[in-house]
Amino acid sequence: MPWLSHSTTNDVINQICDRIWLAVVQRTLRPGARLKEEELTEIFGTTRARVRQALSILEQDGLVTIYPNRGACIAEPGVEDAQDAFSARLAIEQRLVTRLCRSASVEDIATLRDHIAQERAAHARGDSEAVIRLSGEFHMLIAKLSGAELLLKILRMLTIRTSLITAMYQTQATQTCGPDEHDRILTAIEARDEARASNEMAHHLHHLETALRLSDTPIPVSGLREALATNLRKRSP
Amino acid sequence: MPWLSHSTTNDVINQICDRIWLAVVQRTLRPGARLKEEELTEIFGTTRARVRQALSILEQDGLVTIYPNRGACIAEPGVEDAQDAFSARLAIEQRLVTRLCRSASVEDIATLRDHIAQERAAHARGDSEAVIRLSGEFHMLIAKLSGAELLLKILRMLTIRTSLITAMYQTQATQTCGPDEHDRILTAIEARDEARASNEMAHHLHHLETALRLSDTPIPVSGLREALATNLRKRSP
DNA sequence: ACGTTAAGAATTGTTGACAATCTCGTTGAC
DNA sequence: GTCAACGAGATTGTCAACAATTCTTAACGT
Numbered sequence: 310m311p312w313l314s315h316s317t318t319n320d321v322i323n324q325i326c327d328r329i330w331l332a333v334v335q336r337t338l339r340p341g342a343r344l345k346e347e348e349l350t351e352i353f354g355t356t357r358a359r360v361r362q363a364l365s366i367l368e369q370d371g372l373v374t375i376y377p378n379r380g381a382c383i384a385e386p387g388v389e390d391a392q393d394a395f396s397a398r399l400a401i402e403q404r405l406v407t408r409l410c411r412s413a414s415v416e417d418i419a420t421l422r423d424h425i426a427q428e429r430a431a432h433a434r435g436d437s438e439a440v441i442r443l444s445g446e447f448h449m450l451i452a453k454l455s456g457a458e459l460l461l462k463i464l465r466m467l468t469i470r471t472s473l474i475t476a477m478y479q480t481q482a483t484q485t486c487g488p489d490e491h492d493r494i495l496t497a498i499e500a501r502d503e504a505r506a507s508n509e510m511a512h513h514l515h516h517l518e519t520a521l522r523l524s525d526t527p528i529p530v531s532g533l534r535e536a537l538a539t540n541l542r543k544r545s546p
Numbered sequence: 547m548p549w550l551s552h553s554t555t556n557d558v559i560n561q562i563c564d565r566i567w568l569a570v571v572q573r574t575l576r577p578g579a580r581l582k583e584e585e586l587t588e589i590f591g592t593t594r595a596r597v598r599q600a601l602s603i604l605e606q607d608g609l610v611t612i613y614p615n616r617g618a619c620i621a622e623p624g625v626e627d628a629q630d631a632f633s634a635r636l637a638i639e640q641r642l643v644t645r646l647c648r649s650a651s652v653e654d655i656a657t658l659r660d661h662i663a664q665e666r667a668a669h670a671r672g673d674s675e676a677v678i679r680l681s682g683e684f685h686m687l688i689a690k691l692s693g694a695e696l697l698l699k700i701l702r703m704l705t706i707r708t709s710l711i712t713a714m715y716q717t718q719a720t721q722t723c724g725p726d727e728h729d730r731i732l733t734a735i736e737a738r739d740e741a742r743a744s745n746e747m748a749h750h751l752h753h754l755e756t757a758l759r760l761s762d763t764p765i766p767v768s769g770l771r772e773a774l775a776t777n778l779r780k781r782s783p
Numbered sequence: 784a785c786g787t788t789a790a791g792a793a794t795t796g797t798t799g800a801c802a803a804t805c806t807c808g809t810t811g812a813c
Numbered sequence: 814g815t816c817a818a819c820g821a822g823a824t825t826g827t828c829a830a831c832a833a834t835t836c837t838t839a840a841c842g843t
Contacts, residue, residue, distance in 0.1 A: 345793095345794075346794075356829085357795095357828090358829095361796090365599070369603065369606040377834095379834085380795070380835095390696055393697055397637075397638060397697060397700060400634075400641055403637075457630045457633075458626075459630040459631055459634065459703075460633075463703070466696075466699075582824075583824075593798070594825095595797070595798075596797095614825085615805060616805065617825070785843090786842095786843090788839105790838090790839090792835105792836085792838090793836070794833105794835075795832105796832080798829105800829100801828080802828090803825085803827085804823105805823085806824085810818085810819080810820100811818085812815105813815090813816090
């Protein structure tokens with residue numbers, strides 16, 4: 310259920326990381342949002358040292374930016390970073406699906422199919438938060454099933470960037486191109502057609518990227534907030 | 547001069563990370579070597595908290611593994627990780643050289659040519675430590691010149707893995723295939739021939755990997771140490 | 784009114800001592 | 814002689830108070 314076990318063995322820190330990461334993915338925390346240490350200690354009922362460690366990890370992952378002596382904020386990657394991230398994702402994920410075509414077991418395929426079913430369900434009932442989250446999880450799932458620890462870690466870093474970018478440059482309800490494309494990828498995997506799976510993945514990622522590129526010039530969401538109001542409080546859970 | 551600026555803004559921590567990373571690259575620190583916190587505090591003349599932060603970062607990078615309540619050691623990646631790392635490096639670096647073919651300035655090319663000259667010099671005078679270090683730096687340099695922050699960070703993680711693997715599974719003086727192949731890559735970049743540059747890079751990485759794969763069955767260097775003796779002291783600088 | 788400056792509040796960074804855990808040599812029973 | 818329990822020493826993990834920095838607010842002079 311937690312998105313991904315981090316490298317830390319400490320449960321509390323992992324929980325902090327996961328919750329923040331989840332909040333970003335489902336748009337509860339916008340890029341640029343302030344993360345005060347004391348606030349987090351209260352929320353998670355822990356000490357400031359733990360929060361500090363968690364923030365340090367999240368900075369390594371690229372989810373938050375720590376301005377020395379000034380605090381931590383959800384990161385605001387630029388368009389450059391977005392292009393790099395998509396570029397790298399293309400390279401990594403094509404390799405992942407190719408590998409999965411060879412190594413996927415019937416259970417793996419069943420797992421993926423089940424996941425897509427969940428996506429469809431969320432899409433059908435208009436639960437946009439779940440759609441966004443599940444859509445990202447699909448790609449992480451492919452990495453996890455392919456069994457490559459390292460590639461999973463890298464893909465996580467890349468997904469964080471693209472998620473942030475999506476949160477920043479999303480004009481309106483650019484539907485995250487429903488589960489149909491995921492289904493096409495899975496079908497190719499099931500048919501053990503490496504070339505087709507690779508192509509479908511490329512098409513899918515390209516689709517994602519271009520959907521974002523539309524809103525290239527507009528200013529990031531939090532730019533306004535940062536420029537105008539300063540004392541916004543985060544909603545309490 | 548420092549291999550790569552980390553994400554931290556703290557100079558001391560960066561220095562610790564760089565020195566350890568350098569020591570690993572030039573085989574002063576072998577995989578599996580113990581890293582006691584107090585020892586490091588003395589060496590770098592800092593506090594234990596800083597050392598702890600540095601170790602945490604290095605763990606994120608995959609250079610050290612931290613065993614809870616038992617201390618930190620230089621990581622010992624398995625052959626699986628090696629294959630993944632090379633696989634990812636291939637994907638990333640092909641993209642990097644392709645990009646560099648378009649964006650490289652004359653100064654960039656001069657920088658690369660100068661670097662290869664240094665490699666040749668080190669190779670000529672039999673300075674194997676410098677050869678290993680410079681050979682790795684060449685790839686990082688390509689990433690840096692291509693201007694992609696993210697890809698540089700990822701390549702660093704991958705290079706760490708392959709360096710560790712090289713240190714572990716290197717049978718004898720498997721010469722790190724001299725600077726000639728680097729030169730071929732640079733020539734292709736200079737000619738703006740994207741396809742050829744990409745191919746040369748692929749060939750180069752494949753060469754690196756197969757040179758390692760030869761010693762697949764043998765046990766990692768520090769496996770012996772870990773299994774037999776436990777109280778080895780690191781040489782003092 | 785505007786910009787500047789300075790004290791106070793809020794927030795982050797650091798330190799040192801203390802607690803928890805592990806390592807390893809010793810002792811003792813079988 | 815072998816093995817298990819034990820305890821001293823060593824090493825890592827945690828915490829709470831203290832220090833340093835930044836942000837806010839308000840007063841002040843021009």
